[in-house]
Amino acid sequence: HGGGDCFKMKIYIARHGQTNYNAYDRICGATDAPLNQKGFEQAEQLAEEVAKHPGIALTVVSPMLRAQQTADAVLRRCPMERRTDSRLREQDYGCFEGKVKGMEPDFRVARWQFAKPCPGGESIFQMAQRIYNFLDELIQENPAGEVLLVAHGSVSRVVRSYFVPMSNEEYAEFSQKNGTLEIYDTEEGAASR
Numbered sequence: 803h804g805g806g807d808c809f810k811m812k813i814y815i816a817r818h819g820q821t822n823y824n825a826y827d828r829i830c831g832a833t834d835a836p837l838n839q840k841g842f843e844q845a846e847q848l849a850e851e852v853a854k855h856p857g858i859a860l861t862v863v864s865p866m867l868r869a870q871q872t873a874d875a876v877l878r879r880c881p882m883e884r885r886t887d888s889r890l891r892e893q894d895y896g897c898f899e900g901k902v903k904g905m906e907p908d909f910r911v912a913r914w915q916f917a918k919p920c921p922g923g924e925s926i927f928q929m930a931q932r933i934y935n936f937l938d939e940l941i942q943e944n945p946a947g948e949v950l951l952v953a954h955g956s957v958s959r960v961v962r963s964y965f966v967p968m969s970n971e972e973y974a975e976f977s978q979k980n981g982t983l984e985i986y987d988t989e990e991g992a993a994s995r
Contacts (some may be wrong), residue, residue: 810989811948813949813961814949814983816852816953818868818871819868820838820844820980821836828901828903829895832892837872842871847981849879852876859948860885860949862884862951863951864952865888865891868954870886889932890953896922899923926956933957934964955978962986
């Protein structure tokens with residue numbers, strides 16, 4: 803994506819710290835869950851990791867509470883400009899929200915239908931469109947620089963697909979852990995850690 807760019811930009815994406823929904827394997831997309839104690843600890847560890855990258859000048863955060871709380875910890879340790887963008891919110895899983903993943907065989911199928919939304923929710927393609935649009939704009943606005951995104955598991959999967967060609971299987975298998983950081987380079991298009 804953006805292969806002919808003559809500038810270099812780094813995009814860091816952090817997944818929020820753990821919530822009780824994550825801990826108990828409950829489906830949490832549009833549900834606005836707060837961090838739990840482990841999640842706050844992961845957010846502090848993430849802040850230490852972000853501090854190793856002093857070139858980051860801007861943080862763009864999902865409006866959801868778990869992402870905002872994670873960004874709070876990072877910005878206490880690493881003060882910088884902060885924006886909130888609703889396009890970074892987690893995928894809406896509709897009628898499956900709040901249910902236990904292992905108890906919902908229909909969710910395993912519905913979740914990987916790229917063009918078909920979960921009933922009452924949002925499809926992968928709908929989510930990808932808003933995130934790809936966001937990334938296109940961000941890269942145009944910041945032709946050289948380092949930006950941190952604080953968002954969610956499904957969002958981080960779409961961000962990876964923007965920079966790294968992935969098969970459907972690779973897309974489905976990729977999972978960024980809570981409170982971790984991934985780094986993408988707009989010039990090389992390759993992910994690094």
